[in-house]
Amino acid sequence: MPFSPLSTLDAFETAVPIAFLGLGVMGGPMATNLARSGATVRGWNRTGDRPSAVAAFGAGVVACPSIAAAVAEAAVIFTCLGDVPDVEAVLLGPGGVAEAARSGAIVIDTSTIGPMAARDLGRRLGDRGLKFLDAPISGGDIGARNGTLTVMVGGDAADFETCRGWFSAIGKTIRHCGPVGSGQAVKLCNQVLAAGHMLALCEAIALAEAVDLDPNLVVDVCSTGAAGSWALANLGPKIVAEDYAPGFAIAHMLKDLRLVQETLAAQGIELPATALADQCFQGVATLDENQGRWQGTQAAMRAYRRGASPGRDGDAIAP
Numbered sequence: 001m002p003f004s005p006l007s008t009l010d011a012f013e014t015a016v017p018i019a020f021l022g023l024g025v026m027g028g029p030m031a032t033n034l035a036r037s038g039a040t041v042r043g044w045n046r047t048g049d050r051p052s053a054v055a056a057f058g059a060g061v062v063a064c065p066s067i068a069a070a071v072a073e074a075a076v077i078f079t080c081l082g083d084v085p086d087v088e089a090v091l092l093g094p095g096g097v098a099e100a101a102r103s104g105a106i107v108i109d110t111s112t113i114g115p116m117a118a119r120d121l122g123r124r125l126g127d128r129g130l131k132f133l134d135a136p137i138s139g140g141d142i143g144a145r146n147g148t149l150t151v152m153v154g155g156d157a158a159d160f161e162t163c164r165g166w167f168s169a170i171g172k173t174i175r176h177c178g179p180v181g182s183g184q185a186v187k188l189c190n191q192v193l194a195a196g197h198m199l200a201l202c203e204a205i206a207l208a209e210a211v212d213l214d215p216n217l218v219v220d221v222c223s224t225g226a227a228g229s230w231a232l233a234n235l236g237p238k239i240v241a242e243d244y245a246p247g248f249a250i251a252h253m254l255k256d257l258r259l260v261q262e263t264l265a266a267q268g269i270e271l272p273a274t275a276l277a278d279q280c281f282q283g284v285a286t287l288d289e290n291q292g293r294w295q296g297t298q299a300a301m302r303a304y305r306r307g308a309s310p311g312r313d314g315d316a317i318a319p
Helices: 011-015 027-036 051-058 067-071 084-092 115-127 140-146 157-162 164-170 182-210 215-222 230-240 250-267 272-285 297-305
Strands: 018-021 041-044 076-079 106-109 131-134 149-154 171-178
Touching (some): 018 027, 018 067, 027 041, 027 051, 027 076, 027 140, 041 051, 041 067, 076 084, 084 106, 106 115, 115 182, 115 250, 131 157, 131 182, 157 164, 164 171, 171 182, 182 215, 182 230, 215 230, 230 297, 250 272, 250 297
Parallel strands (some): 018 076, 076 106, 149 171
């Protein structure tokens, strides 16, 4: 649902431009919703002709040719990027945010990079006179478009309150989780749940098909009971239809699960179900000459529809 001008931001906030770096499947709609809320948004994307970036520019986001041009006057700088090296390059690399942003600007990274990387970035940006909030998001491309994302924020409480209006333009559930890195920690817990839910969803549909039930019936009925979940309601119908178009790609889930494993290793604990989910996604990622990784996470069902379940004999989802 589009936002009315000034519906979420006050006059002061709309008078000062903000920057949005990374206008992909998630970042493009988020920047668009910020612009629709009344903010002056200056956007940059590494690939300026990417459809999601073009759509954002067409919806009121000001296209900028460089990071420096986008952030020079910004009070708040959003980033929505891929992995830790991408975030480091944009924030701290040559021509990046740390070189071009004005002192005291607040950097809000909505990427999923893990708590250790977030704390490191917070320290390094702080040394350059910048403030930092880690604010990973959940809700998929649907939530990004509708402005209903869940936003998990780590950082100084006063900085969080300063940015609450901007968060309200992109999300419905907005929580301050603690110091820098806390938002990332909550996001990794979210991804553990999402990965486990996806395997359970695939297995429920596989069971329905095995006993000659209409899987649409299972999705419809079970969505209303104790087993209901966002994944069941939103991705269950896609699995049934064999629609594997990405809202959240397997490649990104694998990156997130890698961050989970790195965090677990630092804590000396194991999560067997998460390891099994990782194995399943790894197997599907190799399909179609490694192009399976760019399908949505609901493509995990391909492992089961090939007649092999994850974990059986250790190689059940090999292509």
